[in-house]
Amino acid sequence: MLGFVARRLALLVPILLGLSVLLFLWVRALPGGPAEALLGERATPEAVARVKKLYGLDRPWYEQYLTWVGNVFRGDLGVSSRTQHPVVEELLRTFPATVELALVAMVFAVGAGVPLGYLAARRHGTWIDHVSVAGSLFGITIPVFFLGYMLKFVFAEKLGLLPTDGRQDPLLDAGHPTGFYVLDGLVTGNMEAFGDALAHLVLPGVALGTIPLAIVVRITRASVLDVLHEDYVRTAEAKGLAPATIRGRHVLRNALLPVVTVVGLQVGLLLGGAVLTETVFAFPGFGKFMADSIVARDYAVLQGFILFTAVIFVLVNLLVDVAYGLIDPRVRVT
């Protein structure tokens, strides 16, 4: 198992090197550049040249690339041309926000999706089944920003049950040692801040989790239906096992395998940022920050953030593979 993990991590090196070159060329191929974006349309060529020189953009791209790679190895991702803050700092500020949001979305999707999908399969062909199939289709097709605005309008603006935007009530005196606001509330013993941070996550979490929820319902339903017809379930019945034990021990564990794959894939996607959700709820996360950086042609941020996303994606996939091996002895890796 350890060897397997090590080999997979070693594979990261060529992947990241290849990706970084493509990335480097891609951001530079975008029309315009950071200087033009900073100075606006009416900038003089002299001003543009000055800014370019400041960021080293006047040198050949491979020189820039080598400098950048060298810095990356020292943990320096450069400085944002838009905010003038170090990219690492921006990463540490926005990524925890997105992690919290993604976790809430996944807890919602899995927590509701697995039971619903399971129920639909158990009641195969009944109205419960039809409703959940139709509902999940609806969940996949409804545009996220529309759903986000609806949730915000109803639960925050009309009913006033939940906050409309942001991560924390600015009037609260809350410390943020880790950057994970929910965790910060706990760490600093400030339960009010903890509750407030959690409340800020509910609506964006639901908006973001709806598509994964719909997918999880469908996958769970399909795989439970498959497993229910497996011979080993019949064997379990033939032994005289109680139906509840059969469901828990013999059906669900197998049925969850495809769910694990899908959840892993979704987590990877969600961690890449949720631009629409973060925009609707003015949630200062990774996706929103990156979208703004594209507009500003913020090369350092784009390079750093996308590279980081790639690392996260590979790690999540590795986690899924390890989980697979833990669940299914036939694919247990050595």
Added chain:
Amino acid sequence: MSTPAPSAFLELRDLRIHFPTEDGLVKSVDGLSFKLERGKTLGIVGESGSGKSVTSLGILGLHKGGRAKISGEIWLDGEELVGASQDHVRTLRGKKMAMIFQDPLSSMHPFYTVGQQIIEAYRIHHDVSKAVARKHAIDMLGRVGIPQPDKRVDSYPHEFSGGMRQRAMIAMALSCDPELLIADEPTTALDVTVQAQILDLMLDLQREFNSALIVITHDLGVVAELSDDILVMYGGKCIEYGTAEDIFYRPEHPYTWGLLGSMPRLDREPTDRLMPIKGTPPSLINVPSGCAFNPRCPYAGRTAGKATTEVPQLLETEGGHLVRCHLPREERRGIWENEIKPMLEGQ
């Protein structure tokens, strides 16, 4: 119950298992009756789709509620099971009656070790600690001839060979000393030498436990040595029933002759079958009128039209030997003695 409890250990009376489907009613088992005593073996033989598995699942009460229409009576040790509650039948499964399935790889759970699965089966019916159940599992694995059972108990099914897996399956089925054991094609997935070993093993274990054994197969060769009695099934019905001697030395039904003629023999190429049965098994929805075998029967013309108009009854020909055919007894015996037997022996 309408009728008093029988004295036989297991008795089926007019068992019918029908499945309503979009295409029509599938009559998988249609009026099956037989008796079986403890310590005896019944072989049930028939082509694919004749209703053998549906019958055995029916005895164990494993047909999903609502999907199957079941009527008739199943008496096991003085208790009627068709009308009994699901919960009660469940308490009998594993302990009173157990089953060995055809494909041990797909029939064992891939995520649990062989030991865990035997332990689970044992602890359903015995209130013992895991450690005690584990000792019992190792013991059972040893009894069915698995080498180093104390090590193999922790292997997963996919780490076993086919034959070993079937042994483990048998160990699991026998872990609670069932009084009725049903083996549904226990050796079909195995090669010939392993087949013989597994059959021997089942026979030994049956003698040891004095259980009633039903062996289901499409291969008469498998039940030849094993069975006291043999039931030949066709289209969900019994078409011939008798002792193993009756079936092998005095068979009277044209379908049984066909099965005997198509029996693979070691001294012949498998492809070179003496007298294969022509045509395909009957539809269980639109069963041929009259005798279900008539479209494939070479003697259908000799029954004065009755083969296609009248369903033949299962009648006793001699001393418990039952046959379902319109041909007069003497004519059947004549055909067997003068046509079929010489042809089979001629090879």
